[in-house]
Amino acid sequence: MSNLQNDPLLQVETTSRSLLYELQIIWEEIGESNTDRDKMLLELEQECLEVYRRKVDQANRNRAQLRHAIADSEAELAAICSAMGERPVHMRQAEQKVESLKEELQRIISQLDEMQKRKLDRRNQFLEVLEEIQKISNDIYEPAIHMYVDETNLSLRKLEELHRQLHALQKEKSDRLKQVQENLGTLNSLCLVLGMDFKHTVKEIHPSFGGGTEGLRNISKDTIQHLATATLKLQEIKIQRMQKLQDLATTMLELWNLMDTPTEEQQMFQNVTCNVAASEHEITEANTLSVDFINYVEAEVSRLEELKSSKVKDLVLKKRLELEEICRKAHIILKVDTAIEYAIEVIESGNLDPAGVLEQIELQIGNIKEEAFSRKEILEKVDKWLTACEEECWLEEYNKDVKRYSAGRGTHLTLKRAEKARTLVNKLPGMVEALASKTMAWEKERGTELLYDGVSYFGQVLCHDYLVSLIYLLQMITCFCCIIFC
Secondary structure, eight states, X not given: OHHHHHOHHHHHHHHHHHHHHHHHHHHHHHTOOHHHHHHHHHHHHHHHHHHHHHHHHHHHHHHHHHHHHHHHHHHHHHHHHHHTTOOOOOOOOOTTSOOOHHHHXXXXXXXXHHHHHHHHHHHHHHHHHHHHHHHHHHHHSSSOOOOOOOTTOOOHHHHHHHHHHHHHHHHHHHHHHHHHHHHHHHHHHHHHHHTOOHHHHHHHHOGGGSSOOGGGOOXXXXXXXXXXXXXXXXXXXXXXXXXXXXXXXXXXXXXXXXXXXXXXXXXXXXXXXXXXXXXXXXXXXXXXXXXXXXXXXXXXXXXXXXXXXXXXXXXXXXXXXXXXXXXXXXXXXXXXOHHHHHHHHHHHHTOSOHHHHHHHHHHHHHHHHHHHHHTHHHHHHHHHHHHHHHHHHHHHHHHHOTTTTSOOTTHHHHHHHHHHHHHHHHTHHHHHHXXXXXXXXXXXXXXXXXXXXXXXXXXXXXXXXHHHHHHHHHHHHHHHHHHHHO
């Protein structure tokens, strides 16, 4: 009885037999013939076979579906492993451990679920990197390259390659941002010096520079090139304006010097003249090279030019006196420049622009100053020689005084002077020799005779030496006669 309860096939067989037995009893009561009974039993058996056949077909279909699902899951698992660059994780079980199709499918599905989660995580990593690459590419390139996830290649090697690409793009973006920042800084400095609107200037290059937000600035190659071109253009403008301002400053200094402009008046344009020799990078003060400021300086130079035209006649006469004073101090006889003398007369009549005459006098003053400088050492020796000559004359007069040794007030001072005079007179030959040597060297170097107030140095020196010798001879003769007659 217990076996019957535990085995469902036995239960079915027992139930079939009891039903067949009950059917035979019914047939007996009905009086069915054996032929009809056999026919109905055959139909019953065929119906049972048909039911079994349908169940077997259904079981076959289920088995085929399981095998197909296993194959599909294995193929999907292999594809995921291949895409992620990993070895397949599914291995069939050994023969000694029999595994049903459902168990095998369940095991593969669990492995597949695990790999799909890992694939999703890996894909998210790819998406994060690609989104960053896409974002930076949009900033750098116009139009940007479209990035997408390649589902067939999600390997760690590919992910590492994308990371390297991202780092390269980040570095390129950083370098471009640095270039843009440097160019914008240079443009800002140039616009400040040139008195130009910086925001308007950079907005014309690209609208993204007008808002002042660093993150939204365009950093494409074309934009950087436009920034560099604009920088070069403004630098050229700065150099042109700087040269113009320096020319104006030079002219202004010349006019100030020419007309002896008061220092108080010059202070008003100190910020102009201080840049007369400045280089391009040294001029950084705001509006120093603006159009308005240059026009302002130009107007001042024009005013000075007009003032010069009204004062230049007085300046010509003043420079003429300056020239004569330099010649006097240097003991140079100024040759009469008939052209200048005539020009001065024409200036007084108002028929000649005095600027040319002034330029000629300035040139002549320069030449005379140069010659005076070259004669400086010789003139100093001449002064010493003349001083010695004066002392010599005094000493001669002193020697003639018969009362020179008599005691009196101030006699000791006179004696001291006489002693110094004798010492100085003894040096006269050396002075003459040194003076002659310097004079000869000067004349040889310049190829002309050196004149002192129109007279040759040698003429003066030789004349003096002759007079000294003659006086000495006369003194000797006088003394000799006095001895004889006495």
